[in-house]
Amino acid sequence: MKSRLNALIDALLPVIATLAALLVGAIMLLILNVNPIVAYRALFEGAFSSSNAFAETLVKATPLLLVGLGICIAYRGNVINIGGEGQMIVAALLSTWVGLSLSGLPGWLIIIIAMLAGTVAGSIWGGIPGILKAYFNVNEILSTVMMNAIAVQLMNFFLTGPLMDPSQAEIASQIPQTARLDEALRLPRLVPTRLHLGAAIAVVLAFMVYILLWRTTLGYRIRAVGQNPHASEYAGIKVKRYIVLALLMSGAFAGLAGVFQVYGVNYRMITDGSATGFTGSAGFNGIVAALFGQLHPLITIPASVLFGGLLVGANTMQRVVQVPSALIQALNGLVVVFVVSSEIWRKRRQRKRMMGLDSDETSENQDSKLPKKTVEETP
Amino acid sequence: MISDLFSVTVLVGILSSGIRLATPYLYASIGETFSQRSGVLNLGVEGQMLLGAFSAFYVVLNTGNLWLGVLTAMGVGAFMGLAMAFVTVNLQAQQGISGIGFYLFGLGMSNLLFQLMVGTVETVQGFPTIDIPFLSQLPVFGSIFFSQNLLVYLAFLLVPLAWFVLYKTNLGLKIRAVGENPEAADSLGVSVTGIRYFTIILGGTLSGLGGASLSIALLNVFQQNMTAGLGFIAVALVYFGGWKPWGVLAGALLFSMVNALQLWIQVLGIPITSEFAVMMPYILTILVLVVSVSKVRSPSALTKPFEREG
Numbered sequence: 299m300k301s302r303l304n305a306l307i308d309a310l311l312p313v314i315a316t317l318a319a320l321l322v323g324a325i326m327l328l329i330l331n332v333n334p335i336v337a338y339r340a341l342f343e344g345a346f347s348s349s350n351a352f353a354e355t356l357v358k359a360t361p362l363l364l365v366g367l368g369i370c371i372a373y374r375g376n377v378i379n380i381g382g383e384g385q386m387i388v389a390a391l392l393s394t395w396v397g398l399s400l401s402g403l404p405g406w407l408i409i410i411i412a413m414l415a416g417t418v419a420g421s422i423w424g425g426i427p428g429i430l431k432a433y434f435n436v437n438e439i440l441s442t443v444m445m446n447a448i449a450v451q452l453m454n455f456f457l458t459g460p461l462m463d464p465s466q467a468e469i470a471s472q473i474p475q476t477a478r479l480d481e482a483l484r485l486p487r488l489v490p491t492r493l494h495l496g497a498a499i500a501v502v503l504a505f506m507v508y509i510l511l512w513r514t515t516l517g518y519r520i521r522a523v524g525q526n527p528h529a530s531e532y533a534g535i536k537v538k539r540y541i542v543l544a545l546l547m548s549g550a551f552a553g554l555a556g557v558f559q560v561y562g563v564n565y566r567m568i569t570d571g572s573a574t575g576f577t578g579s580a581g582f583n584g585i586v587a588a589l590f591g592q593l594h595p596l597i598t599i600p601a602s603v604l605f606g607g608l609l610v611g612a613n614t615m616q617r618v619v620q621v622p623s624a625l626i627q628a629l630n631g632l633v634v635v636f637v638v639s640s641e642i643w644r645k646r647r648q649r650k651r652m653m654g655l656d657s658d659e660t661s662e663n664q665d666s667k668l669p670k671k672t673v674e675e676t677p
Numbered sequence: 678m679i680s681d682l683f684s685v686t687v688l689v690g691i692l693s694s695g696i697r698l699a700t701p702y703l704y705a706s707i708g709e710t711f712s713q714r715s716g717v718l719n720l721g722v723e724g725q726m727l728l729g730a731f732s733a734f735y736v737v738l739n740t741g742n743l744w745l746g747v748l749t750a751m752g753v754g755a756f757m758g759l760a761m762a763f764v765t766v767n768l769q770a771q772q773g774i775s776g777i778g779f780y781l782f783g784l785g786m787s788n789l790l791f792q793l794m795v796g797t798v799e800t801v802q803g804f805p806t807i808d809i810p811f812l813s814q815l816p817v818f819g820s821i822f823f824s825q826n827l828l829v830y831l832a833f834l835l836v837p838l839a840w841f842v843l844y845k846t847n848l849g850l851k852i853r854a855v856g857e858n859p860e861a862a863d864s865l866g867v868s869v870t871g872i873r874y875f876t877i878i879l880g881g882t883l884s885g886l887g888g889a890s891l892s893i894a895l896l897n898v899f900q901q902n903m904t905a906g907l908g909f910i911a912v913a914l915v916y917f918g919g920w921k922p923w924g925v926l927a928g929a930l931l932f933s934m935v936n937a938l939q940l941w942i943q944v945l946g947i948p949i950t951s952e953f954a955v956m957m958p959y960i961l962t963i964l965v966l967v968v969s970v971s972k973v974r975s976p977s978a979l980t981k982p983f984e985r986e987g
Contacts, residue, residue: 326786330793378773436966437916439720439773443909447959455952572902582781589774622792624901627785631724634778635760638770645769 315636344614345607353491359606365584368551375544376524381442382581384449389416389553405482420553428545494562705911708883720776723908724783729888754885769982856976
């Protein structure tokens, strides 16, 4: 009985952490002289009230899920990928160029080539920090952040230069955007809303990541490296190779998210000069969704829907009650802090059990825990 | 065009802005040096800087009182540090990812507050340039080193001060001991928790001040995400500097000089695409990490939470 209760609390920790973040947000809103009930009502109505709103939520959830899947893989291998933003950007750049320059092929084929190109670009952008981490001991958090900044400059260069929409080049506004993709190159829509095939692909991929991590040797090795690199090395696993691979695959998923933003949502690449202008901060929010999903690819699906909903709702909230949508960014930060902080309760109970004090509890879902940091985090 | 770069006036200009631009790096990196020396990697620096920058800007915009702005920014940074300390020391949260949480919070919160409380682009009257008597009259050196604003001078004075505290005081010894071997420090009666709280809060305070130096001394405006990765570079500089204040100073100067050069390249209209010029510091950071990390050993207990046995 006690064990079941504990398991339930474990499962609910992220939910409790999120509610705590919303509570802190409400207090902040009160201090700022905004009625939190009005703001939060607008938020949730905007996200889930109509089928159109819900479709919009799923559209926003798609990149979060893809980035989140990459985070699941990386985190299991004990590396943190903060580079989702940059990986989305370079993938979108390359795939947009593919779509604009290839012609004479059937649309579906070009879409597939573009998806491959984007995946490759994303995995290169993630693989570089992986190599730096594995072979040069460079902290992957810092290097991925720098890779993001470099990608933003590349994007601004291409979108105001070589890839700029010819019609924008002529008029004075000069919005940094590419030309529109041909209609044949647009991902099919699932229902008469903006919901596109990419969402379905992302869900399928979530199941594939689950199989990869828990049903294949590759996944087993990534997790082994994440849990205990020394023991893995001793067991003959080439640890460095799997560190690179984890970040590389993580980048590939973020890359695909970038491709879908172009081929499924905007049909062109467009920005306001910042990373967020193109990604909508999905590279960061995907981390939040994955942490909320306990770094489990399947739980990350509903988690992405929840956080996608918050993003859609935030826009409604900004429109209806004039509370800037930046609130959600701040709350997402709190969710991350609270979720990683709440881990301590799980750890404490686990230790008690190991010391035989809590023998009542036997079942423990080994898989849904954050990998224990067994080595010092190298710079 | 390129030859313009080598005229004395331009060189003085580059060096002088380089010195000035080192300021935010110095505050943030020196603060981060303290927390890393005690074994805590604070990746929330960027968020602390953004909140510091906004709060200082807001206070100065409304009161015109620069010192009140500085104090507010330091207070906000200290509060963020306190929260970070509770999360990493008491709750033993993983430092890398919780730092990212604090970054996202600072980014979103500073943006939210700016939109709610200011809304439009405004400038403030920041710290004025102070010409140090006699020294500022020196040819060339005068205008590079002795014609800056007060926060710039203070940032450079912070370096020897930090060195003194870390290496010549009992407190510094305790900080380094806690970062190298917390178990041993604990058995000798040093409070690991207390030391780490102190260094993380100090780091937050200085990051807040670093943010303020941007918004009320160097640029005199606030924009959303105005730090643009500066806080993360500041963390990288600690690695570059080998966890030593003088090394951090060298790193900060290297970066600020590259930044200044990059700005002057654009000012002079030298035909290098501006995006590639802006990219330089970020690429440099990665290169610097590759070169420096393998050479110096990090504090042994860095990122490891401490817990008493039993």
